[in-house]
Amino acid sequence: MVGQSGGSTAVINQSLVGVIEAVDDCAAIGRLLGAHHGVRGIVQELFVNLKGFDRARLERVAATPCAALGSTRDKPNEEYCRRIFEVFRKNDVRYFFYIGGNDSADTARIVREMAKADSYDLRVFHIPKTIDNDLRVTDHCPGYGSAARFVALAVMGDDRDNASLTGLKIDVIMGRDAGWLTAASMLARSDESTGPHLIYVPEAIFDIGRFVDDVRAVYDRLGRCVIAVSEGIVCDEKMEVRKADGSVKLVDKPIAVKVAEEMHIDLERDDHGNVVLSKLPLGQFLADYIAERLGKNKPRIRADTFGYVQRSFPGCVSPVDAREARLVGRRAVQYALAGRTSGSVAIRRNEGARYGVSYFRAELADVAHQTKPLPKEYINAAANGINDSFLDYVAPLAGDLPPIGRLFD
Amino acid sequence: MVGQSGGSTAVINQSLVGVIEAVDDCAAIGRLLGAHHGVRGIVQELFVNLKGFDRARLERVAATPCAALGSTRDKPNEEYCRRIFEVFRKNDVRYFFYIGGNDSADTARIVREMAKADSYDLRVFHIPKTIDNDLRVTDHCPGYGSAARFVALAVMGDDRDNASLTGLKIDVIMGRDAGWLTAASMLARSDESTGPHLIYVPEAIFDIGRFVDDVRAVYDRLGRCVIAVSEGIVCDEKMEVRKADGSVKLVDKPIAVKVAEEMHIDLERDDHGNVVLSKLPLGQFLADYIAERLGKNKPRIRADTFGYVQRSFPGCVSPVDAREARLVGRRAVQYALAGRTSGSVAIRRNEGARYGVSYFRAELADVAHQTKPLPKEYINAAANGINDSFLDYVAPLAGDLPPIGRLFD
Numbered sequence: 001m002v003g004q005s006g007g008s009t010a011v012i013n014q015s016l017v018g019v020i021e022a023v024d025d026c027a028a029i030g031r032l033l034g035a036h037h038g039v040r041g042i043v044q045e046l047f048v049n050l051k052g053f054d055r056a057r058l059e060r061v062a063a064t065p066c067a068a069l070g071s072t073r074d075k076p077n078e079e080y081c082r083r084i085f086e087v088f089r090k091n092d093v094r095y096f097f098y099i100g101g102n103d104s105a106d107t108a109r110i111v112r113e114m115a116k117a118d119s120y121d122l123r124v125f126h127i128p129k130t131i132d133n134d135l136r137v138t139d140h141c142p143g144y145g146s147a148a149r150f151v152a153l154a155v156m157g158d159d160r161d162n163a164s165l166t167g168l169k170i171d172v173i174m175g176r177d178a179g180w181l182t183a184a185s186m187l188a189r190s191d192e193s194t195g196p197h198l199i200y201v202p203e204a205i206f207d208i209g210r211f212v213d214d215v216r217a218v219y220d221r222l223g224r225c226v227i228a229v230s231e232g233i234v235c236d237e238k239m240e241v242r243k244a245d246g247s248v249k250l251v252d253k254p255i256a257v258k259v260a261e262e263m264h265i266d267l268e269r270d271d272h273g274n275v276v277l278s279k280l281p282l283g284q285f286l287a288d289y290i291a292e293r294l295g296k297n298k299p300r301i302r303a304d305t306f307g308y309v310q311r312s313f314p315g316c317v318s319p320v321d322a323r324e325a326r327l328v329g330r331r332a333v334q335y336a337l338a339g340r341t342s343g344s345v346a347i348r349r350n351e352g353a354r355y356g357v358s359y360f361r362a363e364l365a366d367v368a369h370q371t372k373p374l375p376k377e378y379i380n381a382a383a384n385g386i387n388d389s390f391l392d393y394v395a396p397l398a399g400d401l402p403p404i405g406r407l408f409d
Numbered sequence: 410m411v412g413q414s415g416g417s418t419a420v421i422n423q424s425l426v427g428v429i430e431a432v433d434d435c436a437a438i439g440r441l442l443g444a445h446h447g448v449r450g451i452v453q454e455l456f457v458n459l460k461g462f463d464r465a466r467l468e469r470v471a472a473t474p475c476a477a478l479g480s481t482r483d484k485p486n487e488e489y490c491r492r493i494f495e496v497f498r499k500n501d502v503r504y505f506f507y508i509g510g511n512d513s514a515d516t517a518r519i520v521r522e523m524a525k526a527d528s529y530d531l532r533v534f535h536i537p538k539t540i541d542n543d544l545r546v547t548d549h550c551p552g553y554g555s556a557a558r559f560v561a562l563a564v565m566g567d568d569r570d571n572a573s574l575t576g577l578k579i580d581v582i583m584g585r586d587a588g589w590l591t592a593a594s595m596l597a598r599s600d601e602s603t604g605p606h607l608i609y610v611p612e613a614i615f616d617i618g619r620f621v622d623d624v625r626a627v628y629d630r631l632g633r634c635v636i637a638v639s640e641g642i643v644c645d646e647k648m649e650v651r652k653a654d655g656s657v658k659l660v661d662k663p664i665a666v667k668v669a670e671e672m673h674i675d676l677e678r679d680d681h682g683n684v685v686l687s688k689l690p691l692g693q694f695l696a697d698y699i700a701e702r703l704g705k706n707k708p709r710i711r712a713d714t715f716g717y718v719q720r721s722f723p724g725c726v727s728p729v730d731a732r733e734a735r736l737v738g739r740r741a742v743q744y745a746l747a748g749r750t751s752g753s754v755a756i757r758r759n760e761g762a763r764y765g766v767s768y769f770r771a772e773l774a775d776v777a778h779q780t781k782p783l784p785k786e787y788i789n790a791a792a793n794g795i796n797d798s799f800l801d802y803v804a805p806l807a808g809d810l811p812p813i814g815r816l817f818d
Contacts, residue, residue: 008570013814034816037575048816060814066569068816073574073709150724157721160475161417165482166446169717281690300482304716308578312566314811315559316724402723405422405469407443407457407477 009143018329427738
């Protein structure tokens with residue numbers, strides 16, 4: 001059984017095709033069931049046999065963004081996992097490959113524990129996928145490199161737009177808890193004068209007063225300013241977040257939520273009762289806030305929220321990302337066939353100047369639950385930018401970017 | 410003198426480099442003054458000599474989006490044009506090339522009339538540029554093809570995202586008065602099941618009740634729906650718009666404005682007192698409106714506003730667009746050198762199945778002022794989609810698009 005889960009990436013189908021290819025290489029496996037819409041399709045027994053699928057068609061699928069099998073936002077609890085396991089038993093499923101983020105790793109872990117308790121031979125592999133790049137153990141996640149490439153190109157173009165018409169521009173970038181993708185906007189910067197001039201990530205407390213000072217300083221120096229902010233930037237207040245199991249935890253309050261409260265905007269909430277951040281006008285609020293503080297002589301101020309195109313754009317996939325996404329899919333099958341083990345496929349970056357990676361098996365429990373924030377060492381002391389050391393990390397993942405041509409330096 | 414004006418495009422520097430190249434080919438012209446930020450740089454006498462500029466650098470500039478000389482939103486009145494003309498006279502400027510939209514054509518026209526009245530030999534050429542594709546006379550405008558390509562790819566990816574996670578998705582696309590760019594989203598559709606399933610342009614009255622019915626019908630059929638709307642879609646009410654010369658005209662009221670009024674949102678206005686549409690949450694409003702009507706069993710509903718990335722993204726320039734943008738720049742210089750004429754460079758599409766164009770000189774007065782809406786014949790009878798005949802028009806301009814791979818048709 002193979003399934004895809006969670007938000008889209010540009011290369012999630014590379015991993016699916018990697019699984020299909022590797023299973024095709026194994027005569028001992030008779031069927032490869034592809035579940036429609038992940039765990040939802042499993043419990044509804046909506047699957048299709050992918051063994052021996054047309055290769056030319058598979059290559060087109062691999063090059064197309066967003067889960068070709070369909071995805072799901074379902075986060076199975078114990079009972080849901082029990083139903084998954086019963087479907088596996090009923091259909092004699094002996095291998096389960098689940099492409100997704102840390103919640104999917106947890107689903108894989110629970111189902112695997114159930115099989116073990118029932119002495120049912122089931123090998124379960126989680127295949128990492130997320131544009132957020134926030135999985136533990138692995139050096140980076142397939143899907144991140146292409147999203148980072150999109151963000152870099154978008155901010156690069158936006159910076160040229162801002163240089164052309166001047167003023168202030170705020171770009172809101174995906175990343176509810178982790179700043180990895182927003183930090184990738186650094187790739188757009190070619191020298192001290194080009195943007196993004198300021199970068200704010202959720203890992204550093206966002207102080208709105210300091211933000212105004214930061215923007216004013218850049219604007220005074222350059223006559224313009226391009227600002228990249230994560231959708232999930234937080235202030236130093238707390239708010240409650242309800243988890244799938246009903247428990248409640250206190251987290252830093254997102255700036256967007258604080259703003260919405262101050263502006264008396266009704267907050268839409270998801271099935272777990274948590275605020276849907278994607279609907280809050282963070283960029284526009286920050287623009288309005290700055291406009292008020294800069295007063296009469298305020299420059300032109302605009303805000304964009306990049307939105308879903310960051311994770312689904314078919315036009316600029318990172319070649320490295322595509323290749324690695326394919327390989328993590330293949331590796332999952334190879335690891336499962338090689339031994340009576342389960343796990344998550346992880347990527348290790350080779351030592352040395354030239355980019356290269358190897359793959360290894362991580363424990364499901366080490367990848368499930370927790371996520372990996374952007375390390376503090378990448379965030380500058382003023383908490384308004386990213387250190388150059390991060391470029392060494394991200395540049396090989398996003399791939400070569402076109403040079404920016406200017407008439408004068 | 411050469412200058413760039415108005416909103417960015419991905420190929421506006423191709424036209425600039427076309428002008429520079431063609432001037433370099435002419436020994437009789439000693440200097441080519443590039444004005445910083447268009448007419449604003451002219452009256453401030455901020456220009457730089459571009460004659461004999463480094464060619465390799467120029468090629469990098471040509472491949473970089475957004476006005477390398479800097480652009481401006483200034484729409485000169487008679488007095489402003491007088492100052493431009495005085496600067497020309499003072500600096501012995503005999504040719505003026507202005508890259509921009511219909512307002513720039515009008516500036517060119519006024520300055521040229523002044524020169525004529527004073528018997529000052531000045532040849533003025535407008536070089537067309539706009540992602541809106543709304544200039545008259547020419548078959549299409551440089552800048553449009555690349556923006557159309559971006560929109561097609563973005564909606565193509567978004568449709569795959571929507572197929573993967575289902576629900577309703579609304580994409581707001583640039584186009585205050587003209588639906589050309591929104592119509593280009595049609596390029597993303599590969600068959601009856603793929604999106605965009607509904608397309609709304611400003612040229613057809615938007616009836617919000619019918620909109621809900623349209624969405625419901627698609628959702629009932631497919632379990633999902635991707636909707637492309639122009640930012641400038643209008644209802645059947647009127648509102649006042651103030652022009653640069655202070656005169657007022659009545660126009661159809663944008664849906665976004667109607668919504669903002671109903672929701673008591675303060676409207677930001679530009680220097681002419683007109684509402685800044687880009688700040689209104691049209692997509693979110695439509696999403697909220699639909700959610701309320703679909704009630705308890707409403708699907709997941711999301712909205713994105715593509716924003717400035719449509720006009721500035723460096724990653725997916727249309728090759729045809731880049732080539733034509735270069736050539737309209739060269740033609741402008743060639744026409745000006747060939748005779749004592751002024752005008753605007755226009756593109757004529759060749760007859761026959763294979764795409765090809767020729768260039769010709771249009772009168773400035775025919776391009777200035779008025780714009781060219783999307784012809785009614787391209788809009789379907791239900792006013793919720795675009796006819797297939799439009800694909801013949803737009804496909805060659807956007808260039809080849811990657812095929813969408815699906816596991817099953």
